Each structure stands twice: as structure tokens, then as C-alpha cells.
Amino acid sequence: MGSTPVTTPACRPxxxxxxxxxxxxxARALCRRIQRQRHWQTACSAAGAQQDAAQGGWGTVYRPGxxxxxxxxxxxxxxxxxxxxxxxxxxxxxRILSVGSxxxxxxxxxxxxxxxxxxxxxMLESSRGFLTITGRYHGTPLSxxxxxxGMANADFVVRENRAVVEGxxxxxxxxxxxxxxxxxxxxxxxxxxxxxxxxxxxxxxxGLEGEQSDVPPYTFSRPIPSDTALSQALQHEAALLLGPExxxxxxxxxxxxxxxxxxxxxxxxxxxxxxxxxxxxxxxxEAVTLEMETAMLLDLARCSRGxxxxxxxxxxxxxxxxxxxxxxxxxxxxxxxxxQACLAALAHTQLDDTWGPHHNGSxxxxxL
Ligand code: R1P
Ligand code: URA
Numbered sequence: 223m224g225s226t227p228v229t230t231p232a233c234r235p236x237x238x239x240x241x242x243x244x245x246x247x248x249a250r251a252l253c254r255r256i257q258r259q260r261h262w263q264t265a266c267s268a269a270g271a272q273q274d275a276a277q278g279g280w281g282t283v284y285r286p287g288x289x290x291x292x293x294x295x296x297x298x299x300x301x302x303x304x305x306x307x308x309x310x311x312x313x314x315x316x317r318i319l320s321v322g323s324x325x326x327x328x329x330x331x332x333x334x335x336x337x338x339x340x341x342x343x344x345m346l347e348s349s350r351g352f353l354t355i356t357g358r359y360h361g362t363p364l365s366x367x368x369x370x371x372g373m374a375n376a377d378f379v380v381r382e383n384r385a386v387v388e389g390x391x392x393x394x395x396x397x398x399x400x401x402x403x404x405x406x407x408x409x410x411x412x413x414x415x416x417x418x419x420x421x422x423x424x425x426x427x428x429g430l431e432g433e434q435s436d437v438p439p440y441t442f443s444r445p446i447p448s449d450t451a452l453s454q455a456l457q458h459e460a461a462l463l464l465g466p467e468x469x470x471x472x473x474x475x476x477x478x479x480x481x482x483x484x485x486x487x488x489x490x491x492x493x494x495x496x497x498x499x500x501x502x503x504x505x506x507x508e509a510v511t512l513e514m515e516t517a518m519l520l521d522l523a524r525c526s527r528g529x530x531x532x533x534x535x536x537x538x539x540x541x542x543x544x545x546x547x548x549x550x551x552x553x554x555x556x557x558x559x560x561x562q563a564c565l566a567a568l569a570h571t572q573l574d575d576t577w578g579p580h581h582n583g584s585x586x587x588x589x590l
Contacts (some may be wrong), residue, residue: 308348472510
């Protein structure tokens with residue numbers, strides 16, 4: 223790893239995680255509990271900086287405070303918790319499902335069993351709003367992590383998890399996207415196979431309005447490959463749940479904005495993106511989807527010195543040709559089915575648990 227490996231000092235008694243008693247529980251109930259606990263924590267903010275939620279009476283989500291941060295290069299606290307995601311070694315499994323929203327994460331957490339039978343799922347929300355849920359899927363330890371939106375957040379999720387997870391990792395992104403052309407259609411689940419490329423807005427092209435520039439306003443990267451076996455496993459599992467007609471694959475385009483770099487236009491800004499999608503399809507006739515994180519995930523996996531395998535599948539909810547948008551109920555149905563496919567693909571992936579630095583002594587939440 224490029225960063226200094228995190229060492230975990232002995233657990234502080236007051237901060238020790240106790241598995242909350244949550245299971246079985248629906249996503250809606252989980253959502254309500256998280257909201258109640260947020261409310262409670264705001265009310266008790268003086269005492270709530272560093273506290274164990276399980277001792278607070280709500281028994282749901284652990285919210286560590288940010289204290290004792292050291293190491294400006296790769297900040298961690300005294301327990302070895304990362305600065306943005308807030309997790310430490312033993313709390314995150316080496317199979318990770320990365321999702322964009324909390325609602326999607328909680329819905330898919332319904333398919334996890336508690337790490338320890340009879341207890342709850344491990345749930346931790348960082349002060350930056352990254353939610354980590356760890357449990358088992360058909361017996362295999364697995365974490366679902368809310369990544370939110372954009373490449374910077376994907377970077378936090380991949381790097382900070384790499385720093386606290388032992389052994390080889392597999393990360394699958396389940397997201398939503400815009401469909402550019404067939405085979406991607408409204409409601410398709412599209413696996414980024416062979417991979418993804420990156421569209422970036424170039425600020426050097428934007429001077430005063432009307433001023434000519436010979437700098438192109440958007441740049442296209444070369445394609446970045448996804449993990450072939452993991453992508454194929456994802457397509458296989460998705461076809462079982464959605465039917466072969468519901469699943470396809472193709473090159474994904476990851477943009478650094480939902481708006482300008484995806485060719486959307488508004489009257490408020492000078493974006494110079496009228497020909498962006500046509501230019502994209504001219505350079506990459508095989509591009510089928512547009513979204514905002516996959517290329518970052520694949521790029522970091524490629525640069526992870528062989529320690530991370532990554533793949534992504536996205537649900538097409540915006541048709542960029544017809545301008546149609548998928549209904550909320552259908553989106554949710556697809557998130558459930560595609561989410562289970564991602565969980566199954568991750569669970570069936572063989573990983574080398576002996577890879578990389580290991581810390582001694584502390585017990586993962588799934589072995590407590
Ligand atoms: C934009 O609406 C968001 O939706 C897509 C984009 O990548 C971006 O994050 O994915 P998620 O549904 O996973 O957030
Ligand atoms: N997410 C995106 O980034 N773009 C879309 O068009 C839809 C979802």
C-alpha cells in the first residue's frame with residue numbers, strides 16, 4: 223500500500239463496539255432508527271463527541287468522534303480510525319459493496335445476516351456521513367458502504383478501506399446512470415465491462431464568455447479495465463435475478479459532474495458542451511452509460527499493487543436519447559435485484575486473505 227499501514231492500539235473500553243440488536247429488521251425501520259439517533263445525538267452533542275451508541279440506549283449506529291488525530295499524510299485517530307470513514311481494522315470486511323445512497327444501503331442491508339448470530343449488524347456512521355454496515359451474506363463477511371457521489375468520495379472509500387482491511391479486497395459498485403445507447407436502455411442493469419473512461423471539464427478552456435479558446439473544454443481519458451472475473455460474475459448473478467434481457471455490458475463513461483460533463487444544458491452557465499455526447503460517441507462508439515464514480519474505483523484498483531479487484535454495475539434511470547426518467551418504484555425493484563446480484567458476486571469471489579499487512583490481536587466484528 224502507498225500509505226503507512228494503520229496500527230491498532232488496544233481497544234478503549236468506553237469505545238468498544240457492542241453489536242446492536244437489530245435483526246430481523248426492515249430498511250424503513252433501520253432508517254427511522256438512524257434518524258432518531260441523529261436527533262438524539264444532536265440533543266446530547268456535548269456528551270456525544272465520542273460515544274458508544276450501544277450504550278446510549280438506541281442500540282443502532284456507532285458514531286465515533288474525531289479526536290487524537292495524528293499523521294497529516296494519512297490521518298488516523300488513536301484507535302486507528304480513518305479520518306473520513308471513521309472505521310478501523312476489524313470493522314470492514316474485505317468484500318465491499320459500494321452504493322451511492324443511504325436508502326439503497328439500508329435496503330440491501332436487509333439481505334445481510336448479523337456478523338455474530340443473534341446480534342445486530344455492525345453499523346457505523348462517520349462524522350462525514352459515510353455509513354458502513356458489516357454483516358454476512360450467506361455466511362461470508364461483507365460490508366455495504368455508502369459512498370455518496372463523485373470521484374472524490376469514491377477515492378475516500380477505496381483508500382481508507384484499503385488502509386483498514388486485511389488481505390485482498392473485492393469492491394463492487396452498485397449505482398445508477400444515464401443510458402447513452404443500446405444495449406443500455408431505461409431500466410437495464412449495465413455492467414462496466416470492459417471498464418470505464420473518464421470525462422473531465424477543463425477550466426482552462428473557460429475564459430470570459432464569448433472569448434475563443436483553443437483548449438478543449440472537456441477531456442477524455444483512455445479506458446480503465448474492470449476485473450474480468452468479477453464483472454462476469456456480476457453479469458451472471460444479475461441475469462439469474464433480472465433475466466438475461468435485463469442485463470448488458472459495455473464501456474462506462476465516468477464524468478466529473480452530473481451536469482456539464484454529462485452534456486446536460488441549462489441557461490445559467492456557459493458550459494460549451496453542446497457536442498460533448500456526440501464527441502464521446504465518436505471517440506468511444508462502445509460507450510453505453512454515464513455516471514460519476516466507476517472510473518475512479520477502477521483506476522485505484524488498477525494502481526493497488528494487485529490488492530483490489532473491482533467491478534461496477536449501474537441501473538439506467540435516465541435515457542439521454544428520449545429524455546425519459548425511470549419511475550421510483552421500478553428503480554427500487556431494480557436496486558433490490560441488482561443489489562442481491564452484487565452481494566452474490568462478491569460472496570462467490572475467492573480472495574487471498576493472506577495478502578498484505580496484517581495487524582495482530584484485534585478480532586474482526588464477524589468473529590466476536
Ligand atoms: C447522481 O445522481 C449520482 O447517481 C449516480 C452517479 O454516479 C451519481 O453518484 O450513482 P449513484 O446512484 O450510485 O449515486
Ligand atoms: N447518474 C448520473 O450520473 N447520470 C445520470 O444521467 C443518471 C444517474
